[in-house]
Amino acid sequence: MNTLAVYAANPEATIGRRFEEPASSLRNAFQRDRDRIIHSTAFRRLEYKTQVFVNHEGDLFRTRLTHSLEVAQIARGIARTLNLHEDLTEAIALAHDLGHTPFGHAGQDALNDCMRDYGGFEHNLQSLRVVDQLEHRYAEFDGLNLTFELREGILKHCSLKNAKQLGDVGQRFIDKTNPSLEAQLTNFADEIAYNNHDIDDGLRSGLITIEQLQEVALFNSQLQIVKAKHPKLEQRRLIHETVRRMINILVVDLCETSAQNIQKLAPESIQDIRNAPYLIAFSAEISQQNLALKQFLRKNLYHHYKVNRMSAKAVRIVKELFQVFFSDPSLMPPEHLQNANIDKARAVADYIAGMTDRFAIREHRRLFTVEESL
Ligand code: MG
Numbered sequence: 191m192n193t194l195a196v197y198a199a200n201p202e203a204t205i206g207r208r209f210e211e212p213a214s215s216l217r218n219a220f221q222r223d224r225d226r227i228i229h230s231t232a233f234r235r236l237e238y239k240t241q242v243f244v245n246h247e248g249d250l251f252r253t254r255l256t257h258s259l260e261v262a263q264i265a266r267g268i269a270r271t272l273n274l275h276e277d278l279t280e281a282i283a284l285a286h287d288l289g290h291t292p293f294g295h296a297g298q299d300a301l302n303d304c305m306r307d308y309g310g311f312e313h314n315l316q317s318l319r320v321v322d323q324l325e326h327r328y329a330e331f332d333g334l335n336l337t338f339e340l341r342e343g344i345l346k347h348c349s350l351k352n353a354k355q356l357g358d359v360g361q362r363f364i365d366k367t368n369p370s371l372e373a374q375l376t377n378f379a380d381e382i383a384y385n386n387h388d389i390d391d392g393l394r395s396g397l398i399t400i401e402q403l404q405e406v407a408l409f410n411s412q413l414q415i416v417k418a419k420h421p422k423l424e425q426r427r428l429i430h431e432t433v434r435r436m437i438n439i440l441v442v443d444l445c446e447t448s449a450q451n452i453q454k455l456a457p458e459s460i461q462d463i464r465n466a467p468y469l470i471a472f473s474a475e476i477s478q479q480n481l482a483l484k485q486f487l488r489k490n491l492y493h494h495y496k497v498n499r500m501s502a503k504a505v506r507i508v509k510e511l512f513q514v515f516f517s518d519p520s521l522m523p524p525e526h527l528q529n530a531n532i533d534k535a536r537a538v539a540d541y542i543a544g545m546t547d548r549f550a551i552r553e554h555r556r557l558f559t560v561e562e563s564l
Pocket of ligand 1: 261
């Protein structure tokens, strides 16, 4: 590892855990956070949760688990280049999607709709809830008891109303300050990962084509370079060679632009970072190209009629599950029933949010189909 920058997050100067614990003799505080995340139940469930394509649609599509690994890989590379803390960056990347519902954004929107009168549902907040409360593994506390820096990194967005109830990690939304650079860069790594793997998965599924993608400058410029260098390349290699160059362009631009921003500010501590404007950024030109790519994907992939059909089914499943459990919480497994005595709607939302795609489909069948065994 390179020398850590003075403004990087430092495990020895961590703001700390919610419950005090003796330090590990072998691992720094952020390594320990990462290890706890990997051993959590919510992390294992990421294997059967999806973003765009539902898990049973094919074995080759990304799941939230492979997505999180790709984010971690991209984020660590950026952290190392900028002399930031790789272990913290990796841990934030691996934890960033833990609170996602089944069925990607369709599932999240449906659950948020169901929770409208009961405080709403935000997946970022839910990721924090998972690591702070919902994992039941340790004898002395609920949750994973992660460091402040990790929890701060998970909470990417938060409404002001929720921020006020969160205490320490919510404070920055009230003060309008920023998180560590490790957290900032992981947000970008997330975006770089999903835009580019959605191109790959979109092409693989046949929902979008290379011809269509040529209207996207970021894709087309790299495609032409690959074609010129390898005129007879088969399609799969052509796509991969193009996508890997796109990722490289985005990562290099992000590192260069961010390094300049950091240099201009000359921060001397992580506190300077928190008080400064967001320093991790693309250049204006690449930011524009990246936006055009996102717009293309929204229009042509995320709103493709075949994706819409799956999303509509997902919304129906989530809403019907919510209604049935909300009207009769005794239909939930006993461990969820306990929380229902305190806040019924939240207990139902926690149960549904924790489901994988296939578990939600099965649970729906068990509750709505007479022939299905219980
Ligand atoms: Mg993500």
